[in-house]
Amino acid sequence: MKTRNSTPSWITGLLDSSLNILIPVLAILAAFIVSGVLILAWGSNPIEAYAALFSGAFGSLNAIATTLTRLTPLIFTGLAVAYGYGSGFFNVGAEGQLFMGGLAATWVAVTFTDLPGILLIPLCMLAAAAAGSLLALIPGYLKASRGFNEVLTTLLINYIAIQYFEWALRIDHPTKGVDQAWTLVNWLGIKDASQPYPKSAEIPLAAELPSLGNLLNSKFMLGLFGHSQSYLDFISTPALNRITLGIVLAIVAIVIMYVITFKTTTGFRARAVGVNENAARYMGIDVKRTIITTALISGSLAGLAGGIEVLGSSHRVIERFLVDAGFTGIPVALIGQLHPFGVGLGALFFGALRAGANKMQIISAVPIAVVNVIQAMAILFAIAGATFDISTRIKKNQMAKKSRDLHEEIQAKSNEVTHA
Amino acid sequence: MLNDLLSIFGSVDFYVAVIRMTTPLLLAAMGGLVAERAGLVTFGMEGMMLMGTVGGVIGSHLTGSVWGGLLLAIIFGMFIGLAYAIMAVTVGAHQIVTCVALNMGTLGLTSVLFGLVFGGGKDAVVQDVVKVASLSTWKVPLLGDIPVIGPIFFNHYPLVYLAFLLVPAIWFLLYRTTWGLKIRAVGEHPHAADTVGINVVRTRYLTLLLAGALAGLAGAFLSIGVLNTWQENMTSGRGFIAYTAIVFGKWQPLGVFLGALLFGMADALQLRMQTMNINVPYQAMVAFPYIVTLIALVLFVGKASWPAASGLPFKREGK
Numbered sequence: 025m026k027t028r029n030s031t032p033s034w035i036t037g038l039l040d041s042s043l044n045i046l047i048p049v050l051a052i053l054a055a056f057i058v059s060g061v062l063i064l065a066w067g068s069n070p071i072e073a074y075a076a077l078f079s080g081a082f083g084s085l086n087a088i089a090t091t092l093t094r095l096t097p098l099i100f101t102g103l104a105v106a107y108g109y110g111s112g113f114f115n116v117g118a119e120g121q122l123f124m125g126g127l128a129a130t131w132v133a134v135t136f137t138d139l140p141g142i143l144l145i146p147l148c149m150l151a152a153a154a155a156g157s158l159l160a161l162i163p164g165y166l167k168a169s170r171g172f173n174e175v176l177t178t179l180l181i182n183y184i185a186i187q188y189f190e191w192a193l194r195i196d197h198p199t200k201g202v203d204q205a206w207t208l209v210n211w212l213g214i215k216d217a218s219q220p221y222p223k224s225a226e227i228p229l230a231a232e233l234p235s236l237g238n239l240l241n242s243k244f245m246l247g248l249f250g251h252s253q254s255y256l257d258f259i260s261t262p263a264l265n266r267i268t269l270g271i272v273l274a275i276v277a278i279v280i281m282y283v284i285t286f287k288t289t290t291g292f293r294a295r296a297v298g299v300n301e302n303a304a305r306y307m308g309i310d311v312k313r314t315i316i317t318t319a320l321i322s323g324s325l326a327g328l329a330g331g332i333e334v335l336g337s338s339h340r341v342i343e344r345f346l347v348d349a350g351f352t353g354i355p356v357a358l359i360g361q362l363h364p365f366g367v368g369l370g371a372l373f374f375g376a377l378r379a380g381a382n383k384m385q386i387i388s389a390v391p392i393a394v395v396n397v398i399q400a401m402a403i404l405f406a407i408a409g410a411t412f413d414i415s416t417r418i419k420k421n422q423m424a425k426k427s428r429d430l431h432e433e434i435q436a437k438s439n440e441v442t443h444a
Numbered sequence: 445m446l447n448d449l450l451s452i453f454g455s456v457d458f459y460v461a462v463i464r465m466t467t468p469l470l471l472a473a474m475g476g477l478v479a480e481r482a483g484l485v486t487f488g489m490e491g492m493m494l495m496g497t498v499g500g501v502i503g504s505h506l507t508g509s510v511w512g513g514l515l516l517a518i519i520f521g522m523f524i525g526l527a528y529a530i531m532a533v534t535v536g537a538h539q540i541v542t543c544v545a546l547n548m549g550t551l552g553l554t555s556v557l558f559g560l561v562f563g564g565g566k567d568a569v570v571q572d573v574v575k576v577a578s579l580s581t582w583k584v585p586l587l588g589d590i591p592v593i594g595p596i597f598f599n600h601y602p603l604v605y606l607a608f609l610l611v612p613a614i615w616f617l618l619y620r621t622t623w624g625l626k627i628r629a630v631g632e633h634p635h636a637a638d639t640v641g642i643n644v645v646r647t648r649y650l651t652l653l654l655a656g657a658l659a660g661l662a663g664a665f666l667s668i669g670v671l672n673t674w675q676e677n678m679t680s681g682r683g684f685i686a687y688t689a690i691v692f693g694k695w696q697p698l699g700v701f702l703g704a705l706l707f708g709m710a711d712a713l714q715l716r717m718q719t720m721n722i723n724v725p726y727q728a729m730v731a732f733p734y735i736v737t738l739i740a741l742v743l744f745v746g747k748a749s750w751p752a753a754s755g756l757p758f759k760r761e762g763k
Contacts, residue, residue: 184738191727407542411535
């Protein structure tokens with residue numbers, strides 16, 4: 025008894041967090057090993073294939089730029105799923121919210137083309153977040169007021185939203201220089217009226233997120249380093265233009281979500297509802313309002329995924345733009361153990377796999393499809409690992425600690441309330 | 445436009461197409477329904493169907509017989525059902541997350557398997573189109589000769605008859621047999637079922653194997669039935685539509701049947717309207733069944749409609 029109590033809390037804390045990291049890492053390793061068998065069956069050398077995969081994801085500045093581009097939307101959708109999941113709102117609708125977010129950001133950008141970037145970019149992001157959260161509001165409301173399973177409703181709304189997106193791509197958006205009688209319907213559309221293809225016009229330069237290339241080519245930086253030839257050579261690398269503010273915004277989003285989840289009353293209420301709805305209600309938390317707030321936060325993150333993709337990378341919307349980034353948010357969140365920082369690492373894993381897949385196919389003739397298998401195996405191992413008996417005992421302690429912590433937090437909060 | 449619509453609804457071909465489009469949805473949805481009633485979310489039917497599509501072409505290619513294709517499609521579908529059962533029932537993992545993973549994995553696995561068999565491995569080019577022994581239609585004697593009704597209902601691939609006969613069969617299974625009673629008990633209250641001696645784990649495994657087998661057949665219907673080709677992601681969301689049909693039908697066989705029929709009809713209508721250049725947005729047609737399902741869900745489906753233990757893992761107490 026005594027010895028157990030004498031274990032310093034920081035050691036158990038370290039054990040807990042190391043387990044949180046260990047499970048996904050082991051899961052990813054196991055996924056690579058199992059998928060290696062598939063690559064062997066294909067007739068390629070798995071080690072060679074994985075080396076190509078790695079170098080395709082991190083081997084050059086160009087590869088890193090691709091990885092960063094791929095992982096940015098995954099961070100946002102991963103955060104959207106993680107926040108919702110931890111709070112009892114399983115948002116399977118990130119895919120549809122993402123499409124609507126991309127559409128809204130593009131719409132604002134190609135409509136208010138004359139605004140300066142400093143206004144236009146925030147406006148586009150706001151529109152994207154609003155579109156995403158609006159789409160999540162319906163399932164949120166239905167769950168809060170009538171107990172509807174949000175998985176069903178978000179899923180159904182996904183399909184409707186994606187079809188709306190595809191429709192809007194084919195309706196001419198009022199475009200300068202195109203002479204045509206514009207009707208109300210045109211304002212719902214996004215298609216570039218001067219082109220026959222179902223795609224939007226490119227967003228104005230002012231709406232594009234600044235890139236690392238822009239920064240290094242700025243007058244200030246050139247004034248500092250412009251006399252060095254190697255610096256001038258370096259900044260002419262095209263890959264630098266693909267590393268944009270988007271990834272910085274994604275990292276900021278991770279930090280903000282960490283603060284919201286663990287340091288604010290909103291996040292605390294949401295987590296309480298996620299752990300036990302009835303207990304939360306008993307504590308005096310307005311469960312309905314919390315569910316709706318959770319849905320709105322989750323939806324706005326997924327909407328931002330689409331918006332940032334448009335502003336930072338694609339610069340327009342096209343057919344099947346960013347396919348599956350919404351659904352992939354689910355495994356990203358789970359590999360990340362539903363923690364905002366974990367989501368960052370999960371998105372890195374998934375983004376790197378997608379970025380490196382091409383090189384793997386070119387060098388060792390392994391089909392890109394293998395990447396899907398690696399991803400799936402990693403998720404299965406991770407969720408199995410989290411429930412398996414080996415870790416059950418440790419997990420149980422962890423759960424007990426979590427609920428104890430939450431309980432203490434509740435006590436502290438209610439004391440605050442009574443004192444105020 | 446009205447005339448165009450009338451001409452669609454007046455043509456025999458349209459109804460033949462409706463029945464064909466309904467078939468894969470119905471096959472998958474009827475199997476899924478049984479697993480759903482046992483408390484399992486069948487969001488993974490997409491993956492089972494995908495495995496069925498590739499199982500169909502591989503089996504048909506290797507054995508030279510379409511029956512070999514159907515058999516392998518069933519086995520491949522059951523394999524995913526088994527994988528799901530291990531994760532959801534034995535391990536107790538989150539069901540929807542498992543389904544998302546399985547759908548993602550099968551998307552890759554099917555391509556690799558197809559490439560292994562038809563692409564000859566590493567250096568060969570994977571062909572998108574293969575020709576293998578495929579299903580042919582079977583006209584029901586006598587009934588098939590009736591004008592109008594004959595061609596619409598009685599001149600189809602054998603799997604079509606199977607799909608439609610499954611509706612009364614599954615109804616009978618669920619409501620008139622002991623096994624059906626066990627399945628429903630397991631889905632509503634697994635602990636109570638366990639105390640009266642029903643093997644919850646075995647029941648759930650068996651329903652998932654059944655769901656996998658039927659979804660596999662549904663996939664094969666696409667690859668070695670109507671289309672007679674294979675391409676990546678060829679189910680293109682039909683597994684999710686089948687899942688939606690179950691929700692639309694409030695977990696009742698007849699309702700699920702009507703749901704599948706509605707989705708099949710929308711599918712057929714949209715194909716016709718595409719060729720006739722009618723001025724209703726194609727996307728509205730595709731979205732229509734989902735909108736109907738959402739409205740039906742909000743208006744008619746109460747909380748009590750789905751199996752009470754849906755999505756929850758079962759752990760015996762005191763173990």
